[in-house]
Amino acid sequence: MPEPTPPSPKRRGRLFRFGAALVVLCALAGYLVVQYVTGGTRTPACKVVATGNDRTSYRFTPEQAVNAATITAVGTGRGVSERAVAIALATALQESGLRNLEHGDRDSLGLFQQRPSQGWGTDKQIMDPSYAAGMFYDHLVKVRDYERLPLTVAAQRVQRSGYPEAYAKHEPDATLLAAALTGRSAATLTCQGRPPAGVAAAARATGAEAVRAALVRDFGPRDTLEEAGAEVGGSKRPAPAPTVTARAKGRTVTVPVPEGARTDAAGRTALERGWQLAHWAVANSSALHIQRVSYAGREWSAGSTDSRWRPVAPQGAAGAERAAGSVRIVTGQ
Structure with a gap:
């Protein structure tokens, strides 16, 4: 049986160039995904750090910072606890990445992906972060013993999500944000400010x-x-x-x-x-x-x-x- 003919140098060159081009395209696609998720490498960064010896930190974008500050201000204005603020922030992190989205599953909109068809308000109202946060707190405080419940359970009883366990992964970051944005942790939140x-x-x-x-x-x-x-x-x-x-x-x-x-x-x-x-x-x-x-x-x-x-x-x-x-x-x- 004759041995297979090895590929010619010309063919090997074409294969190498094709492989290199594929690697470049994959890298470009990955870069674009990162830019979409993070808002771009030139987006000014914000950071919140834990107090004491625990130097845990969370980095986020200015857009997320504005929305997190609004959610917190609405909550403290209603007299809710820091725990309630953390639940709201973790929910918004999961539902929208703390971005005021104009789209979502079916007719879901905004920071909390609330649905006009389910009685959360009009499209315009839900796209107002202050209104959306207020509606979330209105529903949260009606959940019995919500402050003692696991965060994911409390959030789920408001949101009725198809992925009820997803809120838990955001609890550490939301807890850091809540401590800073309610004022309990002093001098722990910074942004580049550009x-x-x-x-x-x-x-x-x-x-x-x-x-x-x-x-x-x-x-x-x-x-x-x-x-x-x-x-x-x-x-x-x-x-x-x-x-x-x-x-x-x-x-x-x-x-x-x-x-x-x-x-x-x-x-x-x-x-x-x-x-x-x-x-x-x-x-x-x-x-x-x-x-x-x-x-x-x-x-x-x-x-x-x-x-x-x-x-x-x-x-x-x-x-x-x-x-x-x-x-x-x-x-x-």
């Missing part, structure tokens, strides 16, 4: 008024802003319509956080409420072009290489007051 590349400055929501409008959107006019008053551009006025005064080095929004022993409906102290506002501002830094956030003697600055909260020494009586009892947000010009 607006996404290719977005024109005119298309961004910027300035102190945009920050203040976003605060009212998430926390509501009857929460911290209206009760304590808001200082915008160095002029103290009651909410809801303060005048913005531009400063030479940017625009400033200052939200007082009254000190004292009084706790809110969720049992949080004034210091924790202040850190919630500070972390909220950092989470919204890319969207609102926020450059600096200061609270309780610590400051975060956009664009720093490590994005840490650094200690700052108060300058004079005004600086001491800001360090102790207010969150100071400085936006770009």
